[in-house]
Every structure is written in structure tokens, then in C-alpha cells.
Amino acid sequence: MVGETSQTIVVAGGSLAGHTVVTELERHGFAGQIVWVRGREGTAPYSRPALSKELIQGKVTAETIRLPVPQPYGPRVRIMDGAVCAGLDPHADRVLVTQPDLSERWIDFDALFVCTGTQARVPEAFAGLPGVHSLRTLADAERIKDRLAVRPRTVVVGAGLVGSEMAASLRSCGLPVELIVQGQLPMEAVFGAELGRFCLERHHANGVTTRLGATVTALTAEGPVTLTYDDGESSTADMVVLGLGAVTSCDWLDGCGLDLSDGLGCDEALRTARPNILAAGDVANWRHPLFGHRMRVEHWSNASAQARHAVESWLAGQEGRQPPAFADVPYFWSDQYGLKYQMVGHARGHDEVHVEEAGTGGYPFVTYLRGGRIVAAAGVNAPRAVMRMKARIQADLAGDPTSEEVYAR
Ligand SMILES: Cc1cc2nc3c(=O)[nH]c(=O)nc-3n(C[C@H](O)[C@H](O)[C@H](O)COP(=O)(O)OP(=O)(O)OC[C@H]3O[C@@H](n4cnc5c(N)ncnc54)[C@H](O)[C@@H]3O)c2cc1C
Numbered sequence: 001m002v003g004e005t006s007q008t009i010v011v012a013g014g015s016l017a018g019h020t021v022v023t024e025l026e027r028h029g030f031a032g033q034i035v036w037v038r039g040r041e042g043t044a045p046y047s048r049p050a051l052s053k054e055l056i057q058g059k060v061t062a063e064t065i066r067l068p069v070p071q072p073y074g075p076r077v078r079i080m081d082g083a084v085c086a087g088l089d090p091h092a093d094r095v096l097v098t099q100p101d102l103s104e105r106w107i108d109f110d111a112l113f114v115c116t117g118t119q120a121r122v123p124e125a126f127a128g129l130p131g132v133h134s135l136r137t138l139a140d141a142e143r144i145k146d147r148l149a150v151r152p153r154t155v156v157v158g159a160g161l162v163g164s165e166m167a168a169s170l171r172s173c174g175l176p177v178e179l180i181v182q183g184q185l186p187m188e189a190v191f192g193a194e195l196g197r198f199c200l201e202r203h204h205a206n207g208v209t210t211r212l213g214a215t216v217t218a219l220t221a222e223g224p225v226t227l228t229y230d231d232g233e234s235s236t237a238d239m240v241v242l243g244l245g246a247v248t249s250c251d252w253l254d255g256c257g258l259d260l261s262d263g264l265g266c267d268e269a270l271r272t273a274r275p276n277i278l279a280a281g282d283v284a285n286w287r288h289p290l291f292g293h294r295m296r297v298e299h300w301s302n303a304s305a306q307a308r309h310a311v312e313s314w315l316a317g318q319e320g321r322q323p324p325a326f327a328d329v330p331y332f333w334s335d336q337y338g339l340k341y342q343m344v345g346h347a348r349g350h351d352e353v354h355v356e357e358a359g360t361g362g363y364p365f366v367t368y369l370r371g372g373r374i375v376a377a378a379g380v381n382a383p384r385a386v387m388r389m390k391a392r393i394q395a396d397l398a399g400d401p402t403s404e405e406v407y408a409r
Contacts, residue, residue, distance in 0.1 A: 002315055003110075007032030010095050010107055012085040013115030013249075014038025016300060017281030019045040019067050020307030021113045026074055028315065034077045035107055037097055039116070041137050042082040049300050051141040052165040053335045057172055058145070062138055085116070088256040090274045110276060111314055114253070114264050115307065117282040118246035118298060126242060129221040134242045135162055144241065148173055152238030155179075155227060157216050159186035161334050163243025164199060167208050168336035170241070178209045178235070180216060180227075187334075191378055192347065194355045194366050198380065199336070206337050211235075246298060248283050261285075263296045269313040269323035270306060278314055280306035289325045290397035291346050291375070299332035329394050339363070342383060344390040345376030358385040373397065 003009075011021050011034060022036050038045075045067040054060040073079070080097065086104065087096035094106045120134035131152075133144050151174060156167045159181040167179040167186075179186065185196030186203065203210060211229070218228040224236040248263045258272050259265025263285040270278050270286055279285075281303035285296040305328045313323035334341040350368035358365035359382025367389065368376040373396050377389035 001029045001031045003030045003032045003318065005031045007110040008108060009034050009111045009113065010085075010109040011036045011113045011115060012039075012095070013113075013117055013281070013283075014041060014043075014081070015045050015048060015115070015117055015281070015303070016067065017115035017117065017283075017303040017307040018113070020304045021115060021280060021311055022073070022077060023070055024308050024311040026077065027070070028311065030076075032076065032110070035080065035109075036077060037080045037083050037085050037095075039084055040082060041139070042100070043138055046138055047300075048136075051138065052135060052162055052169060055138075055141050056145060056148075056166070056169040062142070065138075085252050088112070088253055088258075088277075090256050090258065090277060093276065112277045113307075113310055113314075114272075114277065114279040114283060115281050115303075116249040116252070117303075118248050120242070121244045121247050122242060123244070126219050129219055129225065131221050131225045131238065132219055132240045132242065134244075135166060136246070144239070147239055148175065150238075151175055153224075153236075154239045154241060155225075155235065155237040156241045156243055157227070158182070158243035158245070159210075160189065160243055160245060161187065161332075163241075164203075165334055165336055166241050166243055167203060168206070171203075171206050171208050172337065177207075178211060178237070179203060180214050180229075181210055181212045182215055184212050186210075187341075190347075191341075191343065192350075192353060192366065192368070194353060194364055195341070195378055195380070198364050199341075202337050202339065246282070248296075250283060259285075262294075265294075268325035268327075269316075270310045270326050271313055271317075271323065275317055276314070278310040280310040284310075286326060288346070289327050290329070290394065291348075293348075295330075295346060295348075297330045299330060301331050302328065327394075329390050329397075331390060339380050340383070341378065341380050342386040343376060343378035344386055345374070345393045347376035350375055358382040 011018050047065040050065045082100035086098040094108045120136040122134050153176050155178045156163050157180045164186045167177050171177045186199045188196035215230040220226045225240045228234045263283045264279040266286040282298045287294045309326045316323040331344045347368040350370045352369040354367045361381050363380035365379040379386045
């Protein structure tokens with residue numbers, strides 16, 4: 001048993017980070033009450049990465065992607081589905097919650113875990129247009145899926161992780177797909193030019209057409225959707241899917257006095273300036289002790305690792321121990337056309353790239369170096385090589401934390 005029966009912990013956010021905080025508190029036998037405000041989606045937590053992969057392709061259903069619950073929640077867990085945190089008074093340790101019937105109430109807490117993640121970036125002018133979709137939630141994915149039977153001519157705008165995966169999945173469903181790439185290569189911001197080129201070739205080999213160096217400046221939806229580009233050209237589509245990145249869900253914290261410069265600012269142990277308010281997942285911005293600079297990581301495994309860590313930090317504080325720093329090396333994967341892309345580390349600030357072949361298929365394997373040290377690695381169908389690099393990066397950087405100034409240059 002940890003904590004006291006009189007204590008209340010509020011967990012804001014009903015996806016992986018929130019789910020993991022709640023299950024960790026339960027696993028530790030937290031004696032107090034947990035109020036879990038799960039957000040507008042109104043669903044039990046599910047695998048978000050599956051949305052743009054297996055779910056769109058019809059290989060799984062909403063039921064089969066639910067996150068497993070190790071054991072039924074105890075009686076002291078109060079789940080508030082459809083409710084959102086709408087405000088925070090950090091000096092009085094209370095959070096304002098708007099319930100589904102729009103009534104509001106303040107809830108006092110002893111600790112607050114902020115796990116409100118991110119939401120799809122949708123420019124105001126593109127919001128709510130018929131035939132235009134973004135993809136963040138199960139409901140978004142099901143709306144897109146409902147349209148697939150008529151094989152709509154589809155344009156995917158944006159070639160980051162979600163845009164590239166959607167182009168691949170929709171093409172795998174037999175749809176005619178055009179991918180709009182703002183730069184010259186898909187996923188270039190994540191992987192750099194070498195893997196970006198490989199990614200582009202895979203799209204072309206699978207029949208996706210691309211429009212490179214193009215920015216959509218306007219969308220009009222009268223019948224088919226018309227897309228206008230920055231060079232004055234235009235095209236039409238039956239369905240448009242926006243993959244324009246994500247913005248943090250922090251607006252409910254506006255004016256609370258905590259650092260909101262990019263997500264919710266935390267120390268190395270994931271505590272905000274108020275040590276009983278912690279953050280985990282896509283929303284958390286912390287200083288990574290190995291990379292030596294602040295970062296926010298929008299990856300699945302980071303959300304669960306940080307949630308476990310945030311609980312550990314809080315427990316350490318309760319027991320008068322020094323909370324540990326969160327030093328996991330970031331990792332993500334992406335599935336496209338039957339290939340698994342994986343990346344470990346953080347390539348920001350790299351000044352050297354090595355490309356070789358690894359794994360089955362002899363696909364490119366890229367290592368990113370800074371100052372002669374490996375800071376990241378990425379490969380295709382090469383899980384062992386990627387995971388070996390994770391251990392190496394951890395060990396290499398452990399001896400040499402780099403200053404923020406180096407990265408700023
Ligand atoms: C389509 C898609 C595919 C992806 N694929 C991959 C992949 O292949 N690999 C990978 O590593 N990562 C992938 N990701 C990223 C991964 O899903 C995220 O990193 C992960 O979901 C982050 O979890 P989280 O709990 O921090 O936040 P989120 O998943 O963003 O969840 C935040 C939760 O908070 C709730 N919420 C928001 N505001 C409030 C509020 N005010 N009060 C209460 N609740 C609130 C939301 O409704 C939501 O339930 C993908 C993401 C998407 C959208």
C-alpha cells in the first residue's frame with residue numbers, strides 16, 4: 001500500500017499515458033482515490049497507432065484494439081468518460097472538470113498527472129468541410145473507413161508519419177491516392193534525406209502519385225473537394241485526409257502559471273514547477289539528461305514509459321527520496337506497405353550520417369552522429385540492429401551529456 005486513504009489523485013487524459021498512470025498507481029496499491037478524467041472521446045483507451053495501419057485496412061476492429069487492463073480497476077478508481085479538465089488552480093490544488101452534461105465542478109487533488117496529449121493540427125479554414133478528414137481518434141478513423149467502400153479518389157495532405165501511413169494504408173485498400181509533400185521527400189523531417197528517398201520510392205512503387213514541394217493554400221468542398229496549391233495550380237478529390245501534425249492539448253492550462261511554451265514544461269523527473277503536478281506522454285516537455293536539451297516526444301512507447309516514470313517520481317517524493325530523471329532513449333516505428341520502419345534516439349543537431357544495409361531485404365540503415373557520437377539510428381525491417389543501437393546510444397551518451405547551447409547552433 002502506498003499513499004493515504006484520504007488522498008486524491010486526478011489523472012487527466014484517457015489514452016496510453018493516462019491509462020498507464022492509473023494502472024501503475026493500482027499496481028503499487030495506492031490507498032487513496034483516483035479520479036480519471038478521460039476526455040471527450042468517451043471511449044476506453046485503445047491503440048492509437050493501429051488507427052492508420054490495421055484499423056483502416058480492416059485487419060482489426062475498435063474492440064480488438066482496446067488497451068488491455070491487467071486487472072479490473074479497484075473501487076477507488078472513478079472514471080469520468082466524456083468529461084474534460086477545463087481549468088487548473090495550482091495554488092489551491094484543484095482542477096475544474098466539465099462533465100458531459102456541461103455542468104462544472106472543482107475537484108481537489110493531492111497530485112495531478114497531466115496526460116492530455118495532442119490533437120490533430122487542422123487549420124481553421126479547413127475544419128468541418130465535407131469530405132475533408134483528419135486522423136487522431138477512433139471516431140476519425142471510423143469516419144474515413146466508412147467512405148472506403150465507394151473507392152474515393154483520395155488526396156493525403158502532409159507526408160509525416162500519419163500522412164505517409166495513411167497514403168500506404170489507403171493504397172493497400174485499393175484506393176487511388178495522391179500524396180502532397182510540402183518538402184521534396186516524405187518523412188524527411190523525421191528520417192532525413194536518405195530514408196526519405198527510400199520512403200518516396202516505396203510510395204511510387206506501390207502506385208501512389210506525389211506532388212512534391214507543394215503547400216495547400218485553400219480547400220473548397222462543393223461536390224468533390226478542390227485543393228488549391230501555392231503555385232496557383234489546383235486538383236480535385238472525393239476525399240482529403242489531412243496529416244498536418246499535432247498540437248498539444250494544453251489550452252485548459254492557460255493562465256495557470258506553469259510553463260506552457262511547448263507542451264507542459266517539466267524537470268528531468270517529469271514534475272512541473274509544482275512538484276505534485278506531473279506530466280507524461282505527448283504533452284510532456286522535459287530536459288532529457290542524456291541528450292542535454294529539452295524535448296517533447298510524440299511516440300507511443302514514450303507515453304507508457306513516461307507514465308510509469310511519473311508515478312515513480314511522485315512516489316519518490318512521497319517517501320522523501322530524490323525522484324529519478326527520465327532518461328529513456330526515444331523509439332518509434334511506422335508500418336508502410338508491409339515494411340517496418342524503426343528509429344531510436346533523437347537526430348536533432350546531427351552533423352554526420354552513415355548509410356549501410358541491415359536486416360532482411362538489405363534496406364538502408366542510417367546512423368546519425370553529432371560530434372562523432374551516435375545520437376540516433378533508423379532502419380527498415382531491421383529490428384535487431386535498431387534495438388542494438390538503442391543500448392549503444394544510451395551507453396555512449398551517458399558519459400557525455402551535451403549542453404543546450406550546442407543544439408541551439
Ligand atoms: C494515427 C496515429 C498513428 C500513430 N502511429 C504511431 C506509431 O506507429 N508509432 C509511434 O510510436 N507512435 C504513433 N503515434 C503516436 C502515439 O499514438 C502517441 O504518441 C500516443 O497516443 C500518446 O499518448 P498520450 O496518452 O500521451 O496522448 P494521446 O494519445 O494524445 O491522448 C490524450 C488523451 O487526453 C484526452 N484529453 C485531451 N484534452 C483533455 C482534457 N482537457 N481533459 C481530459 N482529457 C483530455 C484525449 O481525449 C485523449 O484521450 C500515432 C498517432 C496517431 C494519431
